[in-house]
Amino acid sequence: MVQSKKQKYTFLAFCLVPTFIMFAIFTLYPLFSGLYYSFFDWSGSSQNKEFIGFDNYIKLFNDAIIPNTIIHDYFLVVTKVIGIMILAMFFAVALTQLKIKEAPFYRVVFFFPNIMSVVVIGILWTFIYNPSMGLVNSGLEFLGLGNLARPWLGSETWALPSLVLPSIWAGIGLFMLMLMGGISNVSKSYYEAAEMDGANQWQQFWKVTLPLVWPQIKISILYIVITTLNGSFVIVQVMTAGGPNNSTHVMGSYLYQQAFVQYNFGYGATIGVMILILSLITVLLMQFLMRRDKVEY
Amino acid sequence: MNRLFKGRFFLLIAVLLMVALIAACSSGEDNNDTDDATETSGTPSTDAEGEVSGDLEIQYFVGGYGDSWWKEVIADFQEEYPDINVIEHAGPNINDEMRSRWVSNDPPDVVYIDGAGSSETQMVEDGQLMNLTEWVEGIELEGGDKLVDSFIVQPGKFNGEIYSLPLVFDTWGTWYDRALFEEKGYDVPTDFDSFMSSMEEIKDGEGIEPFVTSGQHPYYFLRGMLYPAFGAAGGEELLADLITGAEGAWTSDVVLETMKKVENMQQEGMFDSGLGALNHTQSQMNFLLHENSFIPVGFWLPNEMANDIPEGFDFGFIPSPMQDEGEPFAIVPDLRPLAIAENAENPEAAKAFVEFAFTREYAMSFSEHTGAIMNITEVDLTENENVPGYLTEANAMINDPEQVQIYEKPHPMSADLETPIGNALMSLMLGNMTAEEFVEEAEKAAAEYRD
Numbered sequence: 238m239v240q241s242k243k244q245k246y247t248f249l250a251f252c253l254v255p256t257f258i259m260f261a262i263f264t265l266y267p268l269f270s271g272l273y274y275s276f277f278d279w280s281g282s283s284q285n286k287e288f289i290g291f292d293n294y295i296k297l298f299n300d301a302i303i304p305n306t307i308i309h310d311y312f313l314v315v316t317k318v319i320g321i322m323i324l325a326m327f328f329a330v331a332l333t334q335l336k337i338k339e340a341p342f343y344r345v346v347f348f349f350p351n352i353m354s355v356v357v358i359g360i361l362w363t364f365i366y367n368p369s370m371g372l373v374n375s376g377l378e379f380l381g382l383g384n385l386a387r388p389w390l391g392s393e394t395w396a397l398p399s400l401v402l403p404s405i406w407a408g409i410g411l412f413m414l415m416l417m418g419g420i421s422n423v424s425k426s427y428y429e430a431a432e433m434d435g436a437n438q439w440q441q442f443w444k445v446t447l448p449l450v451w452p453q454i455k456i457s458i459l460y461i462v463i464t465t466l467n468g469s470f471v472i473v474q475v476m477t478a479g480g481p482n483n484s485t486h487v488m489g490s491y492l493y494q495q496a497f498v499q500y501n502f503g504y505g506a507t508i509g510v511m512i513l514i515l516s517l518i519t520v521l522l523m524q525f526l527m528r529r530d531k532v533e534y
Numbered sequence: 535m536n537r538l539f540k541g542r543f544f545l546l547i548a549v550l551l552m553v554a555l556i557a558a559c560s561s562g563e564d565n566n567d568t569d570d571a572t573e574t575s576g577t578p579s580t581d582a583e584g585e586v587s588g589d590l591e592i593q594y595f596v597g598g599y600g601d602s603w604w605k606e607v608i609a610d611f612q613e614e615y616p617d618i619n620v621i622e623h624a625g626p627n628i629n630d631e632m633r634s635r636w637v638s639n640d641p642p643d644v645v646y647i648d649g650a651g652s653s654e655t656q657m658v659e660d661g662q663l664m665n666l667t668e669w670v671e672g673i674e675l676e677g678g679d680k681l682v683d684s685f686i687v688q689p690g691k692f693n694g695e696i697y698s699l700p701l702v703f704d705t706w707g708t709w710y711d712r713a714l715f716e717e718k719g720y721d722v723p724t725d726f727d728s729f730m731s732s733m734e735e736i737k738d739g740e741g742i743e744p745f746v747t748s749g750q751h752p753y754y755f756l757r758g759m760l761y762p763a764f765g766a767a768g769g770e771e772l773l774a775d776l777i778t779g780a781e782g783a784w785t786s787d788v789v790l791e792t793m794k795k796v797e798n799m800q801q802e803g804m805f806d807s808g809l810g811a812l813n814h815t816q817s818q819m820n821f822l823l824h825e826n827s828f829i830p831v832g833f834w835l836p837n838e839m840a841n842d843i844p845e846g847f848d849f850g851f852i853p854s855p856m857q858d859e860g861e862p863f864a865i866v867p868d869l870r871p872l873a874i875a876e877n878a879e880n881p882e883a884a885k886a887f888v889e890f891a892f893t894r895e896y897a898m899s900f901s902e903h904t905g906a907i908m909n910i911t912e913v914d915l916t917e918n919e920n921v922p923g924y925l926t927e928a929n930a931m932i933n934d935p936e937q938v939q940i941y942e943k944p945h946p947m948s949a950d951l952e953t954p955i956g957n958a959l960m961s962l963m964l965g966n967m968t969a970e971e972f973v974e975e976a977e978k979a980a981a982e983y984r985d
Contacts, residue, residue, distance in 0.1 A: 283660030284639055363816075368808030369825055391749055391810030393966055478750045481810035482961040497630075499949040500656050 268513075274506040281502025293507040302483055302491060303508075307515070309397055310487045313404065314465045314519075318458055320405040321412055325457070328409065329416035330442060344417075348410035355407065355468075359475030362403040366390050366476075393484040396477055400485060404465075404472055412457045419450035455527050462523060466516045488512045587617035590883040591642035593632050594624050595649035598834025599702070599904035606899060611890050618883050627651070636662060641875035643884035647698065648870040654690070654698055655945055657873070663697040664874040669885065670696060675910070676893050686909050687867045690945050698871035699888065702900075703909040704832045705853075705865050706758035707928070711827065712850035720827075723855040724863075726795055733804045736827050743803060746826035748817040749810035752956030755963065756947075757868065758830025763792045763856030765941030766864035773866065777947045779980030784955075785973050793962070793969035795856065800965050810964055822847065830854055832868060833906035836922060851924045853931070853938055863931075863938045869909060901925060954979035 240248075275293055279286035297303060328347055332340045350358060365372045366389040374386040389399040423446065431441050447454075470489025473479060479486035479494060486494070488508060496505025594604055601624055608620050623632055623642055629651030635641055641662065647654045657663050670689075673681040682688075686703050689696045708723075715722060720736055723729035733744040747755045765773050768788045775783035783789070799805060806826050809817065818839055821829040829835075836849050853863035872891065874884045897908035902920040907913075907929060915921045915929055931937050958975035961967040967975070 280656055280660055282633055282636055282656060283662055284637065285660050363811070366811070367816075369820075388808035388810060391808040391812070391964070393810070393961065393964060396811065477811055478813070480752075480957070480960060481749055481964060482957045482966070494953070497651065499953055500653065501950070 271506045271509045271513075274503055275510050277503040277506075279503040280500040281496055281505070282500060286503070289503070293504050296504060297507050297511060302486065303488075303511075305483060306486045306488045306491045309485065310466060310469060310489075312397060313401065313469050313487065314462055316398075316401045317404050317408065317465055318461050320401065321408045321461055322454065322458065324405065325409050325412040325416055326454075328413045329420055330446065332413075333417055333420045334438075334446075344414070347413055350407045351410040353407070355471045356475050358403055358407050359472050363390065363476050366399055390477055391481060393481050396481065396485045400469075400472055400476060403476075404469070407472075408461065412461070415453050415457055416450055419453035420446060423449045451529055455529075458527065459520060459523055462519060463516060466512065466519065488515075585617055586615060586880075586883045586886050588880050588883060589619045589621055590644070590880050590887060591621045591623060592644045592646075592887065593628055593642040594622070594646040595628055595652065596624050596626055597649050598832070598838035599906055600837060603896075603900050603903035606903070607891050607896055611887055614890065615883070615886060618886075620887075639877055641877055643878040643880050644872065644874055644887055646701065646870065646872050648702070653946070653949065654871060654873075655948060658692045658697045662876055664876045664878065664881065665695050665697060666699065666874065667694075667696045670699065673889050673892065676895065679912075681892055684911050686907075686911055687869055687940075687942060689871070690869070692945070698873035699892065700869035700909045701872040701891070702870035703907045704834070704868045704870065705932070706754075706761070706830055706832050706868060707851050707865070708758070708828050708830050708854045709821065709835055710850045710852070711824070711847055713846050713848040714824065714827070715850065722850065722852060725859045725861065726856055727859055729855040730798070730802070730804075733799075733828070734802070737803065740824070740827065742824070742826060743806045744827045745799065745804045746806040746809055746812070746817050746820050746829050748812050748814050749960055749963075750813045752960045752963075753947075753952050754814075754817075754830060756952065756956055756959060757866070758832075759854045759856055760792065760796075760959075761866040761943065762854045762864040762941075763795070764789065765866050766857035766861055766939070767792055770941050770943075773941055774944045777943055777945070777951075779951050779983045781981070781984070782977070784976040784980055789976075790969060790973050792856070793972050796959075796962060797969040800963055805963055810960060833925070833928075834904075836924070837905045849922070849924045851928045862936065864941055865932060865938055866941050866943055948983065951979060951983040954982070 274286075276288060276290060277286040278289045278292070328343070331337065332343055337343070364370075368374055368386070368388040368391065371389075373389065377383060377386045387395060390396050427445050427449075428441055431445055436444065467489065469487045470493060473485055473487050473490040474493065477485040479490045483491075489512065492505045492508040492512070495501045495508060592608070594601070596604075604622075604624065608622065612618070612620055621642075625631065626649070629649055632642065633651070645663075647657065654663075666689075670682055671680070675681055675684055681699075685700060687700055689699055710722065714720070718739055720739070721728060721732045723732045736742065736744045747758065761773065764776055768786075772783065772786070772788060774780075776789070806812075806820065812820065817829060818831065818835060819842065820826050822839060822842055822844060824844075833851075836843070853865045855863065857864055872888055874881060874888060878884045892910065894910055894913050897910040897913040898915070898918060900906070900908040901913070901915055902918065905922045905925055907915075907925070915926045932940065955976050958967065958972050958979070962969065962972045
């Protein structure tokens, strides 16, 4: 059937215009209003606001806490990417290649944390880390390693590393499923051919599986990076509220503190702009670093 | 496809983008319209006979004091003023939930300022509260006493003007389990030295770290222990200088000496080593479970934890014992005020409610409901069986200047100063900073705050 030009445009407009309007209202508008408020001295709780030009940005560059929040964020990004990808890959390969009978059961078990709210996970892990009645310290004491027990979340040194474990635990399931999807799309014949050529399981993994699921790995890593930069705020807020002494503040939680606890909404918006710019640079950089020619056998 | 983005479609997208931009950049100016719209929908007025009527919106935070007192007052008010329709906005997160109403200039009529997310200082600075200076002069209590002469602590003043009336008189102090102390023969502290020796005794006797507070909110220790300590050591003048961040106040010798006491507590292992991560409820729970034996919080503690109190637990309250030997205890009152919005839609009804709530009768029932004190004098709690024992005792103690000195602070400390000082304080309490380093950090924070 031949479509007239008018029909074609009407159909395209039907698909694009509502989406674009939604996008404009829910993404562009907040984006630009955030940018707009970053030029104001505003408490965020009244109508009085004063235009102050770039003062908030000058404050941002002189704020001694900001560099630490950035370091903390990237610490979480790096540790989460490494931890989640290694474990998710391991489970995905084990559940698809090793022909375990209980695979569907494990799939559900590993995916389970993903259907729980991050807030619930945070609260759960604060109990696990509780110095006197928590699982971690009592477990260490049970194993005779009582001297390793410490107030994990209450220590300026250990609080941030302690946040990594729940973040990884909460993230594995989703990426395991993504990788399993990728692996099950790899034709069996490649493995048979590799086996005939004398490749062992390890070589099969490196030479067949990994290159063929690279697109899934790339997307997973990008997704972890973006969600960590934008969302690590929740776990920090629930478990430590940025403390003790700012030792766990990430950019998002510091934004929250400035905007809603210290009533510096304008400065909070400025931190938001910084997060946007850093996320953008990071994602572009990752895209560049992870580019690879598509592998086909 | 390429043509698509060159022709009309591109124009459409460009227009939409412009609309989004304009909308984003013009939000500040269009609020007058919303005002008009809401005014016509509401029904505020004083009707023909001079009776107040219409909708009355009341915002109140529900925390440790619960909401039963509010329910009682509102029900009585409703009976007295049947033409007024009271709309309650209440809950533990009500300050955040109502924020958009305040920002869009459509506030409730009456607001009780308490709890996280609320700041009286901020509201006054933002011009959100009605000036009550003249109106309050005309209010009388049931016996004919003028309300302004019957406050335990006078309303806070901003440039000499009154914007809120202090409803709740709370004070931070140090709690202990009287039953445990009596059973084991531990001494109830009377000054800092006896506090240290009592904690030493408990440390040995119970095998616990005796002192706990919420590390997630370092201001608990600041308000609960340090304000009284500063009051005792340097009086109201020092307290005011520290709260306003006056130059050199935080590095003064008196402050350093006080902070040395805190350092001493840390070095002697008096602080719970896990307190850095504890939130409000966890720290109070630790105290109730005898994981620790002293906690500095306000009068809300027994009421808030009512469902978790172990059998045989008997609340004992003393003003925080940070003062030197021979000095009286120090108390710094913490007031939670009631205010009327500058842009209240029904100011007459709002005034009627505020006047209605401030009576000695409700002050008595406030103590019964909440275990705390309303900011009205000459309310005799001793005869009332429904008032908890710790409260009558504390009340008697507070009213005896031989035992307790009251130091008033000019206004609450701004969050911009309290946050960095609290962070440094936490570091000191965890042993990662010395008292000397702390006062330097605090002085730096005060300098930044002054700018």
